[in-house]
Amino acid sequence: MSNEVKAFHNLSTEEIMKMTGQDDGSQMGSGTLPRLTINRAAEDDDGNQLRAGVYTIYDPESEDRVYGLKDKPAQFRPFINAYQYMEYDANDNKYASTSVIFKSWKDEPIDTKGGVRCGKVIGKDKEQLTDAEIDAQKHIKCYRLVYGLLSMECTKANGDATAIKDMPVLWRVTGMNFKPIGETLKGLKGRNSLMFNHTLNLSSKRKKNGDNIFYIASISVDDKQVEFSKKDLEHMDMFNDLINEENLKVSEQWKQANATSKSDAESAKVVEAVTEDSPEEFLAS
Numbered sequence: 001m002s003n004e005v006k007a008f009h010n011l012s013t014e015e016i017m018k019m020t021g022q023d024d025g026s027q028m029g030s031g032t033l034p035r036l037t038i039n040r041a042a043e044d045d046d047g048n049q050l051r052a053g054v055y056t057i058y059d060p061e062s063e064d065r066v067y068g069l070k071d072k073p074a075q076f077r078p079f080i081n082a083y084q085y086m087e088y089d090a091n092d093n094k095y096a097s098t099s100v101i102f103k104s105w106k107d108e109p110i111d112t113k114g115g116v117r118c119g120k121v122i123g124k125d126k127e128q129l130t131d132a133e134i135d136a137q138k139h140i141k142c143y144r145l146v147y148g149l150l151s152m153e154c155t156k157a158n159g160d161a162t163a164i165k166d167m168p169v170l171w172r173v174t175g176m177n178f179k180p181i182g183e184t185l186k187g188l189k190g191r192n193s194l195m196f197n198h199t200l201n202l203s204s205k206r207k208k209n210g211d212n213i214f215y216i217a218s219i220s221v222d223d224k225q226v227e228f229s230k231k232d233l234e235h236m237d238m239f240n241d242l243i244n245e246e247n248l249k250v251s252e253q254w255k256q257a258n259a260t261s262k263s264d265a266e267s268a269k270v271v272e273a274v275t276e277d278s279p280e281e282f283l284a285s
Helices: 003-009 013-020 123-128 131-137 175-190 230-257 264-276 279-284
Strands: 035-038 055-059 064-068 074-089 094-098 140-156 161-173 200-209 212-221
Touching: 013 074, 055 140, 055 161, 074 161, 074 175, 074 230, 140 175, 140 230, 161 175, 161 230, 175 200, 175 212
Parallel strands: 035 161
Antiparallel strands: 035 055, 055 064, 064 140, 074 094, 074 140, 074 200, 140 161, 200 212
16 A cells, blocks of 8 residues: 555544545535536437436547446446535526535635625525525526546447446536435445445436426445545545636636625625525525
């Protein structure tokens, strides 16, 4: 075992959980990684029939999008759990503002417009919003960002079989998919188990609300533990480097938009709000 890995293992479980975001503090962009999603499309632009409800991702090695198999869960090893607020502008079809990526609810997620949380209102302040403000709030969401390694038997859209092994990816979720992975990581924390020592088996459940069909992640934890290696440490460093790079860009834009120092009162309000409201329950609603 290398000195770097030994030093990592010398950290306490609590220290590692805080460093990786597994302990998010609730109990008191994202780089250039391929992004893991659940496919909802019935066919692609070329007319190829696709499997809805399977996991899909762009594979840089084959330079093509690949799709998981219905009867074979994707396998995902989570390394870092983080969060990021984003405000979507439907008129321009782009994100109007983004916050820094943060790992604890005690952190203050400053954003590119010079504010906090992209203007998302939380806690008791929600009761003071007008109907127009409530409608505007729907465009501001908090995403859970889980960085990890993906392995998956899959096919390309044309049906050609292929496979992915330990690909570094970002799994970004919100809405009804915010809680499943959060509850899984919380369960591992309750067992005093580090998340990167476990593989998660990912499948999905089909749901329907009127004419809208959507899929919710279904997750089980593999019983076999995975030893943390020197290569894993390199992946951990890469994930953190991507987060730090993103946060540096956001911080610079925040400084340009807001030359004044951040308000201690606003920071206290953020901590108070997430203490009163369960962040997991609020953001999954």
